[in-house]
Amino acid sequence: MNVSLVEDEFGHIEDDKGQQKTIKRYTWTNINKVSIQVITYGGYITSIKIPDKNGVIEDIAIGFKNIDGYLSPANRFFGATIGRVANRIKDGKMTVEGVAYSLATNNGPNHLHGGIKGFDKVIWESYVKGTTLYLSYHADDMEEGYPGDILATVSFQLTAENDFLIDYKATTTKPCPVNLTNHSYFNLAGNGKGSAELYKHIVSLNADKITEVDSQGIPTGNLPSVANTVFDLRVPKVLGDVIHKVPGAPGFDHNFCITRGSEQCNAFVARVAHTGSGRVMEVYSNQPGVQFYTSNFLPEGDDLMGKDGFIKKHGGFCLETQKYPDSINHKSFPNSILYPGEQYHHTTTFRFIVEKQ
16 A cells, blocks of 8 residues: 555543543555654644655654643644634734624734634544545634634645645635644754754745735735845745845744745745755645744743754744735735635645655
């Protein structure tokens, strides 16, 4: 069999009703010795093991050994499924169809990644068909301040060609913004290798503009060209050569506007390579943007223990495919409102490659 999928337990947690719930873990393995794990709590990708050019297998996904780490307040969405709305909404305020809503604020005065209890902090229902895992979650009307009941389903599948396919779908009973994503942190040298190896990564992004942000990471509404700036990653750059040149910030935490054709088709988003190991990751998606984040706000000291040592600042990178941040408050940005009778559909492919040379 080219790809296998097995289920086991990752731990137990108490739900909102005080009942003990089993957290399931699903593990794919393919003929190339690529292995990926997802759990039903928060839809977290907890492990991505990839051989290097010499056949040495490393886990390239930053995270924790057990469920306690993912329940900890120190967890920074390491591998989480994010919703209802990824990224920031200014002041937690939005107006939908003429009705004003106040959302939970959990990032200073702003709303981030779905709120205080977003989709990353719930137990998802699971179903397996063949080697595809389906996770589903029903969010109630006004949960975290959002209107409408939402039924979200995310499918995960590893192929024999080392593609990891994530497919998001959602329906709603009231008009509401929806913007799901995955928040994995990657270090292609190995998740415990830290900033020294991260700086050696070679990054390219298929984006000719970014969403300009203020000091709080909130879009101003301007979409400046990346030409002649540190954000021009259309030509591959060594991350260590550019990460410290980002103006007013300790690294990248910006939405890049993907150069694409039809939103119905997957477009090339990014390519990241680590020459020392030969590991390469490419990203493809039908979404108009991607948040490139370089772990700027992780601790600098030995404060956060991960599965392979301490997790620190600039220890990993994220590529979160998405609608533009705060789209609900910018009419010129791609529409993020889902209406009853419509289906939200977001596809992302993470392609893992091992270059022998």
